[in-house]
Amino acid sequence: MQHAFALKLITEPTNSIKTPPAPDLLSPAELEPLNARFAANAKKWLIENAPAPKVVSEWNLKNASGRKPKAIENPFYMHIGCMTDWGRYPVFALGIIEGVARLDWHGRAIDVGGKSTPLSVRRLAVVLESLPVITTDSVMDLLRLETRHASRYVKAVELIIPQMMQCRPESLRNEMEGIKTEPKPCEWEDLDTLSAPSTEELARLHYDLRTLTQFKSAEEYEQDHEDELTGARFINVIGPPIRKQHPKRHEVMGLLAQGLSLSEIERLTGVPRKTIRRWQAETLALAA
Template sequence: MLTKEQLSIIDKEVSDKADAWLSRNLKLATQKGETQQPKSNRGPKPDMLGNPFYGYVGTTTDYGKYPEFAIDVIEGVARLDWYSKKERNIPLSVSKLCMILESQAVVSNQTIQDQFQFDKRHAQRYFKAIELALPRMMACRPQGLIDEMLGVFPEHTSEWDDLDSAYTPTPEELAKLHHDLRTFTEYGSEEFYNEVWGMAPADQYPNEGEPLRKALEASEKAREHPKKAVVLRLLSQGMAVARVARETGVHRNTVNAWKKAA
C-alpha cells in the first residue's frame, strides 16, 4: 500500500506529463493549420458571384453536367496559365468547374474551399475561372435556355389534343364520309360495272349470282399454287407423298393437305 505522500508525488508527475503532452501537440496542430481561428467581421467582404446556371445545368438537367453549348468556354478557361508556368501549363479541372456550376447558387472562395478542401490560393484560381466563364456562357446560351431562364414557355400544341373530348364533324366532313361509303350502283349502272370488270350481263345466266361466282372462282384459281395441278396429277397416278414432294419441291405438309382436300 502506498502512502498519501507517495500517491501525491505520482499524481503530480502524471499531471505534469499530461500538461506537457497537451502543450506540445496543441502547438503542432496550430502550426499545421488544423485548428482555425474564428472568422473576423473586419476587413473587406469576400467576393461572391451569383450563379445564373444553378439548376439549369447538371446531371439531373436536360443539358447535363457538361453542357454542350458551354463546354468550349469552360475548357478554354481551364487551360489558361493559372500557375505562371508557361513552359508547363497545368490546367484546372473541367469536372470541378462543372461541379461548382451545378451545385453552388452563390460562388465564393470559401464555398469552393469547403466543397473541395482546397487551400485559399487554389480556391481563388477556381473562383476567378468561374468569374471569367459566366459572362461568356451567358452569351452562348441556346434560345431554349434563354426562354427557360426568363420563364417564357411556348404553348404546347398537339394534333392529338382533341382526342379526349367529343368532336362534332362539319357538314363538309359528313358529306365526304357519305360519299366514301356510297354503294357503286347508286352512281353507275350494272352494265357499266360489268363492262369494267369483264362480266357478261346477268340475263345470260339462269342464276343472278352466277357471274359473281365465276369471277370468284377465276380469282381463286389465279391465286392457286403454280405446282398444285402437277402435284394432284402425280398423286392421282399413285405416287407417294414423299416422292411427290421431292419431285416438285413442294413441302410435304402442303402435298398432304392438297391430297386430303382432293
C-alpha cells in the first residue's frame, strides 16, 4: 500500500497536490505578555527553591567582638629590601632571622615523632621587605599560606624586629629616625715618636747605600739595572754543554779530501768506517 501511494503521488501532476494549511502562529504583540509571565514565574521559583549564597562578612576591628587580630608595625619597611642599599638580607640581621627560623614552630612535645621543618628565611625577609603592617591576613595574601602557617611567620617577625632594632647600625638608625649627618673628615692621632736622625747616622746611611764601583762605574750599573727590568740584556748564563771533538776527526777529513778510500783511512787512523761515514754525512749536510 505504501508503494502504491508513493506511485500515485509521482504520477499525479504537481498542481493537483494540496499543501496542508499552516497552523496559526502568535504575533509579537501576543508573545510579549507570555514571555513576561514565564520570566515572573521563573524568578519566583528561584527565590523559593534556590539555595541561599554564603556571605562572608569582613572583619571590622571597631564593631567585632572577641580578640582582635595581632597587627605588628614594621619599622624596617622601605629601609631594607632589594631596592635599598642594605639589600633583602642585611648582614646585621641575617643571623637573627636564621636563628628564629630554626626554632621549633610545631609545638611538639619531647620524644614525639614528626618532622619539624624550620621556617623559610627568604619568606621572612620578604615579609619584612613588603609589609608596613604585618598581620596574619596580610601574610596569607603575600605568601599564599594557610592561616595556621601564616600565624607562625607573624610570631617569628614579632621576635625578629626587637632584636634587629637593637643590632641595627648607626647609619641605619639615623636613616630610620630621619637624622641627616654631615660627612666628617678622617681624623687620626699621630703616634710616631721617632726622632730625626743625627748627622753621623745620615752619613753612615749614605755610606751603606753607596754604589759599589770596584768593577763597573755607577752609570754602567744603572744601565744594567734598566736592561734587566726591560729584558733588553737577558743572557742565559747556563748554556748547553760543549761537546768535545774527536782528536782524529780533522785528520780523517783531510784524508777524505785527498780522495783516499774508507778502508785506507781506517787502516791509517784506526777510526772505524762507520764513524767516518757519519762524519762525512755531517760535513755534507752542513755544506748544503
